[in-house]
Amino acid sequence: MPKLIIALILGLVIITGTIGGLMVVKNKQNSSTTSVSPVGDKGVMPVTTQDNLIEDEWGLKISYPADLHAEAVTGPGELTRYNFTYPGRGGYITIATKEAKESSISDWLASDKESALAGASLDTAVGKEVAKKIRFDNPNHTRIAALQTGQVFLFDVYPTDGEEEFWNKRFNGIVEKFEFLPFEGDSVNSGGGSQDTTGGGDSGEVVQEEEVVE
Numbered sequence: 001m002p003k004l005i006i007a008l009i010l011g012l013v014i015i016t017g018t019i020g021g022l023m024v025v026k027n028k029q030n031s032s033t034t035s036v037s038p039v040g041d042k043g044v045m046p047v048t049t050q051d052n053l054i055e056d057e058w059g060l061k062i063s064y065p066a067d068l069h070a071e072a073v074t075g076p077g078e079l080t081r082y083n084f085t086y087p088g089r090g091g092y093i094t095i096a097t098k099e100a101k102e103s104s105i106s107d108w109l110a111s112d113k114e115s116a117l118a119g120a121s122l123d124t125a126v127g128k129e130v131a132k133k134i135r136f137d138n139p140n141h142t143r144i145a146a147l148q149t150g151q152v153f154l155f156d157v158y159p160t161d162g163e164e165e166f167w168n169k170r171f172n173g174i175v176e177k178f179e180f181l182p183f184e185g186d187s188v189n190s191g192g193g194s195q196d197t198t199g200g201g202d203s204g205e206v207v208q209e210e211e212v213v214e
Helices: 002-032 105-111 164-177
Strands: 052-055 060-064 069-073 080-085 092-099 122-126 129-137 140-148 151-158 207-209
Touching (some): 060 080, 060 092, 060 164, 092 164, 105 129, 105 140, 122 140, 140 164, 151 164
Parallel strands (some): 069 207
Antiparallel strands (some): 052 060, 080 092, 122 129, 129 140, 140 151
């Protein structure tokens, strides 16, 4: 009789231990598969902004917002040109290079018929190079021009009415991150933010076109 009681007690201990072990394993499995949802309080997924990059044979290294679409559009008298647009918006940004014989950016502005119409210029910098900023009234846009290695680099922003802040913010970012790529035999000259740009706050694939889009 005592042996039967002991056997029953041992059986209960074994069953209890087995059930407890299964519960511990289940809890561990649940904890290992639990993930934290990235959705915020308002149900909005967090957005990671990453710039696209263009490295051009004419010495441009352009870092531009991923929400802009880039097109390579070379016009008469230009070495290269990139147009940056945003779907659903009328404004745009352009970056172009031309050959230049002048020894300073001030001399180039004085010799360029279009830039001469803008009037007074402001001192600024692009990629550690001295640059000039000018504004045009017709059409309303801002230009930053820099001279290096026999080329003039032109940065223009054409904002539509009411969207100046949107376009100026992206334009400022492009200018501040722009770098000049060295040609063979040249020393590296990269980085450097613009001291004075304008006011205000898809993929990296570049589509080749033959003519300038007006």
